[in-house]
Amino acid sequence: MNSVFTTSAEENYLKAIFKIAEKEPGVVLTNALAAEMGTSAASATDMLKRLSDKQLVAYEKYRGVTLSETGNRIATDLIRKHRLWEVFLVDKLGFAWDEVHEFAEQLEHIQGEHLSERLDEFLGHPRFDPHGDPIPDAQGKWMRRTQSRLLTLTPGQRGVVTGVDDHSPSFLQYLAELGLSLGAELALIERTPYDQSSKVRIGEREAVLSEKVGQNLFVRII
Amino acid sequence: MNSVFTTSAEENYLKAIFKIAEKEPGVVLTNALAAEMGTSAASATDMLKRLSDKQLVAYEKYRGVTLSETGNRIATDLIRKHRLWEVFLVDKLGFAWDEVHEFAEQLEHIQGEHLSERLDEFLGHPRFDPHGDPIPDAQGKWMRRTQSRLLTLTPGQRGVVTGVDDHSPSFLQYLAELGLSLGAELALIERTPYDQSSKVRIGEREAVLSEKVGQNLFVRII
DNA sequence: AAATATTTTTAGTCTAGTCTAAAAATAAAA
DNA sequence: TTTTATTTTTAGACTAGACTAAAAATATTT
Known part of the structure; x- marks a missing residue:
């Protein structure tokens, strides 16, 4: 449905922008993004140009970046897949909750039709991952919780x-x-x-x- | 255990060499490898140099290539993971046997300790994948069958x-x-x-x- | 054995994603 | 408001993995 091809690297940047904006709503600065990604500011600038060309972010030189509608959708879907895979790894494969992040970091980039739907179904539509983080639904809607x-x-x-x-x-x-x-x-x-x-x-x-x-x-x- | 870091591209070449040598035992020629990979002979030569530097293949200019012990082990493990994931996709997620190849092609490259052991365990140690192909065991031993x-x-x-x-x-x-x-x-x-x-x-x-x-x-x- | 055909390698280029160092823009301080 | 500090971007270079075109090696014919 998303018609935009994204590489794993691009996807990781989108997730990072999402994550920063989640904690600190508003525009995300290049340095913050570079720090989150563990790369240089130069690399982040480079990537922001690519993401901007693909209309995945709104980027203004020196002013920072925000996710576009599509960019937000992709980031949300990545988080969904990441957390579904974590549930799989813990509930089905028996890993401990501290062992699954690196696996999920790879698994979230697996591409193809219907994979997350089927996985979600198989896992019984879990609403939270093994760390208690909410799993957005297939439409990208988030569960809110008072904690x-x-x-x-x-x-x-x-x-x-x-x-x-x-x-x-x-x-x-x-x-x-x-x-x-x-x-x-x-x-x-x-x-x-x-x-x-x-x-x-x-x-x-x-x-x-x-x-x-x-x-x-x-x-x-x- | 394997201590050699391999990229997905390198892994795909190792699998291709294995596959060709399986049908036609002996040395694998550059053109055959390029054809199997859907790339040019020049690209295959390039990659053979890299794989040779890493001691994953025995490569002699103009004469062809064979997998080293380590290369063979890596290829076998990839096939094992590919086929285990196919079993998962069909048996657990309910995909049809003609839908799973592309997914497994990505999943086989997921890296990390104990993943295939746990997956194998979860699936009940299947000996054949959904197409009837044998799944090598954790030691890389193959099941032989008369068909x-x-x-x-x-x-x-x-x-x-x-x-x-x-x-x-x-x-x-x-x-x-x-x-x-x-x-x-x-x-x-x-x-x-x-x-x-x-x-x-x-x-x-x-x-x-x-x-x-x-x-x-x-x-x-x- | 020489000529021709085929296969393989080299040389040079391209892209995505990274880097460092330098330049430019913005923000903060005097 | 000018100077200084900070942030961001540009410029140039690197690597992996691909490409095409040309050169070199091997194989096949005659």
Whole structure:
């Protein structure tokens, strides 16, 4: 349906623009894009010209870039495929949630008719990936959800883990060791004013979580 | 385990060399390789130098090329992954046997630890792909099988469809319409001496199959 | 064995995507 | 508002993988 041929490199830039604009709405600057991609600003400028020629972005020299309608659609579809493949890798192949990103990074670029529809169907139309991130539907619509950072809980409140804001394998592994996978329940016992660390109960166990963890862990308050 | 980084382009050449050598054992000539790859002889020569530098092939100017131990291992592993993904696409995602080649052609290049082991496990260690081609095991060992071309049957003999020697979508679709999927039974009623066409019974139906079909359809005689 | 045909390699060019260094534009400070 | 700092773009070069045209090597005929 999308009629524009895109290379993997172009697709990765589109995703990066989407990701930056998601956190910081508005125009995306060349340097921010280069940093996100881990390349030089010169390379980013080069690519922005290509993407602009293909009408995938609105780009004004020195002023920054935004995704076009088509560019947005492609980026959304990539994220959809990335997250569907992650569900496949975890639910069906049995990988841990910290092992799947690199695979999905490759799998999201697989081209062809009906692949994501069939995959989505096979997986039972999952709405969230193994890290709790929402999976846009086939029309590119996003599921909205109310979740809070652990840091915003007050002592006595309880929550269910719904997602993370840091996808690094080390953080994900640490959480898994603590028993804090998606769906796990925790209760905030107290917060230390000095360093904003959170003492929590996880099932039978107690643990002290740093401010950094409190910042990067999402829960639904129950 | 393989420690040699290979690009998708290099991998496709290794597969092509393997494929040619499989049909016509011995040294593979540059022109044959170029034809198989759909490129020019100059491009093939270029790539042979690269593959030779990486010790993936034994290449002698003007004399042709053979796969090294490592090259053979990589090609075998690609075929393994290709065929495992085809099983996934047909058995799990519900694609038809004529729709999966292009997807698998991309999926076979996905890199990462343990992916094919996990996929193989998930699929129940299949020994043949949806076209009846054998899937080498994790050690690169091939399953050998006794099968005959339909053309070699004599009237009265019965067989089970075990594979095809032509993977084109049009042939595969035609077979599917005839009810000749993998595992289907047929009986040879008669063979016309004039054009070597085969009149067969498939369940309740009868069909006349051309010499070309008889040449490209494998059966196990029962 | 010489002439001709075929195959293969070399030489030179192209594109996508990367880089560094230098130039130009914009933003911030004096 | 002029100077300084920062950001962005341009210029030029590199690599992988492709191409065409020409040259060289091998194979086939006569």
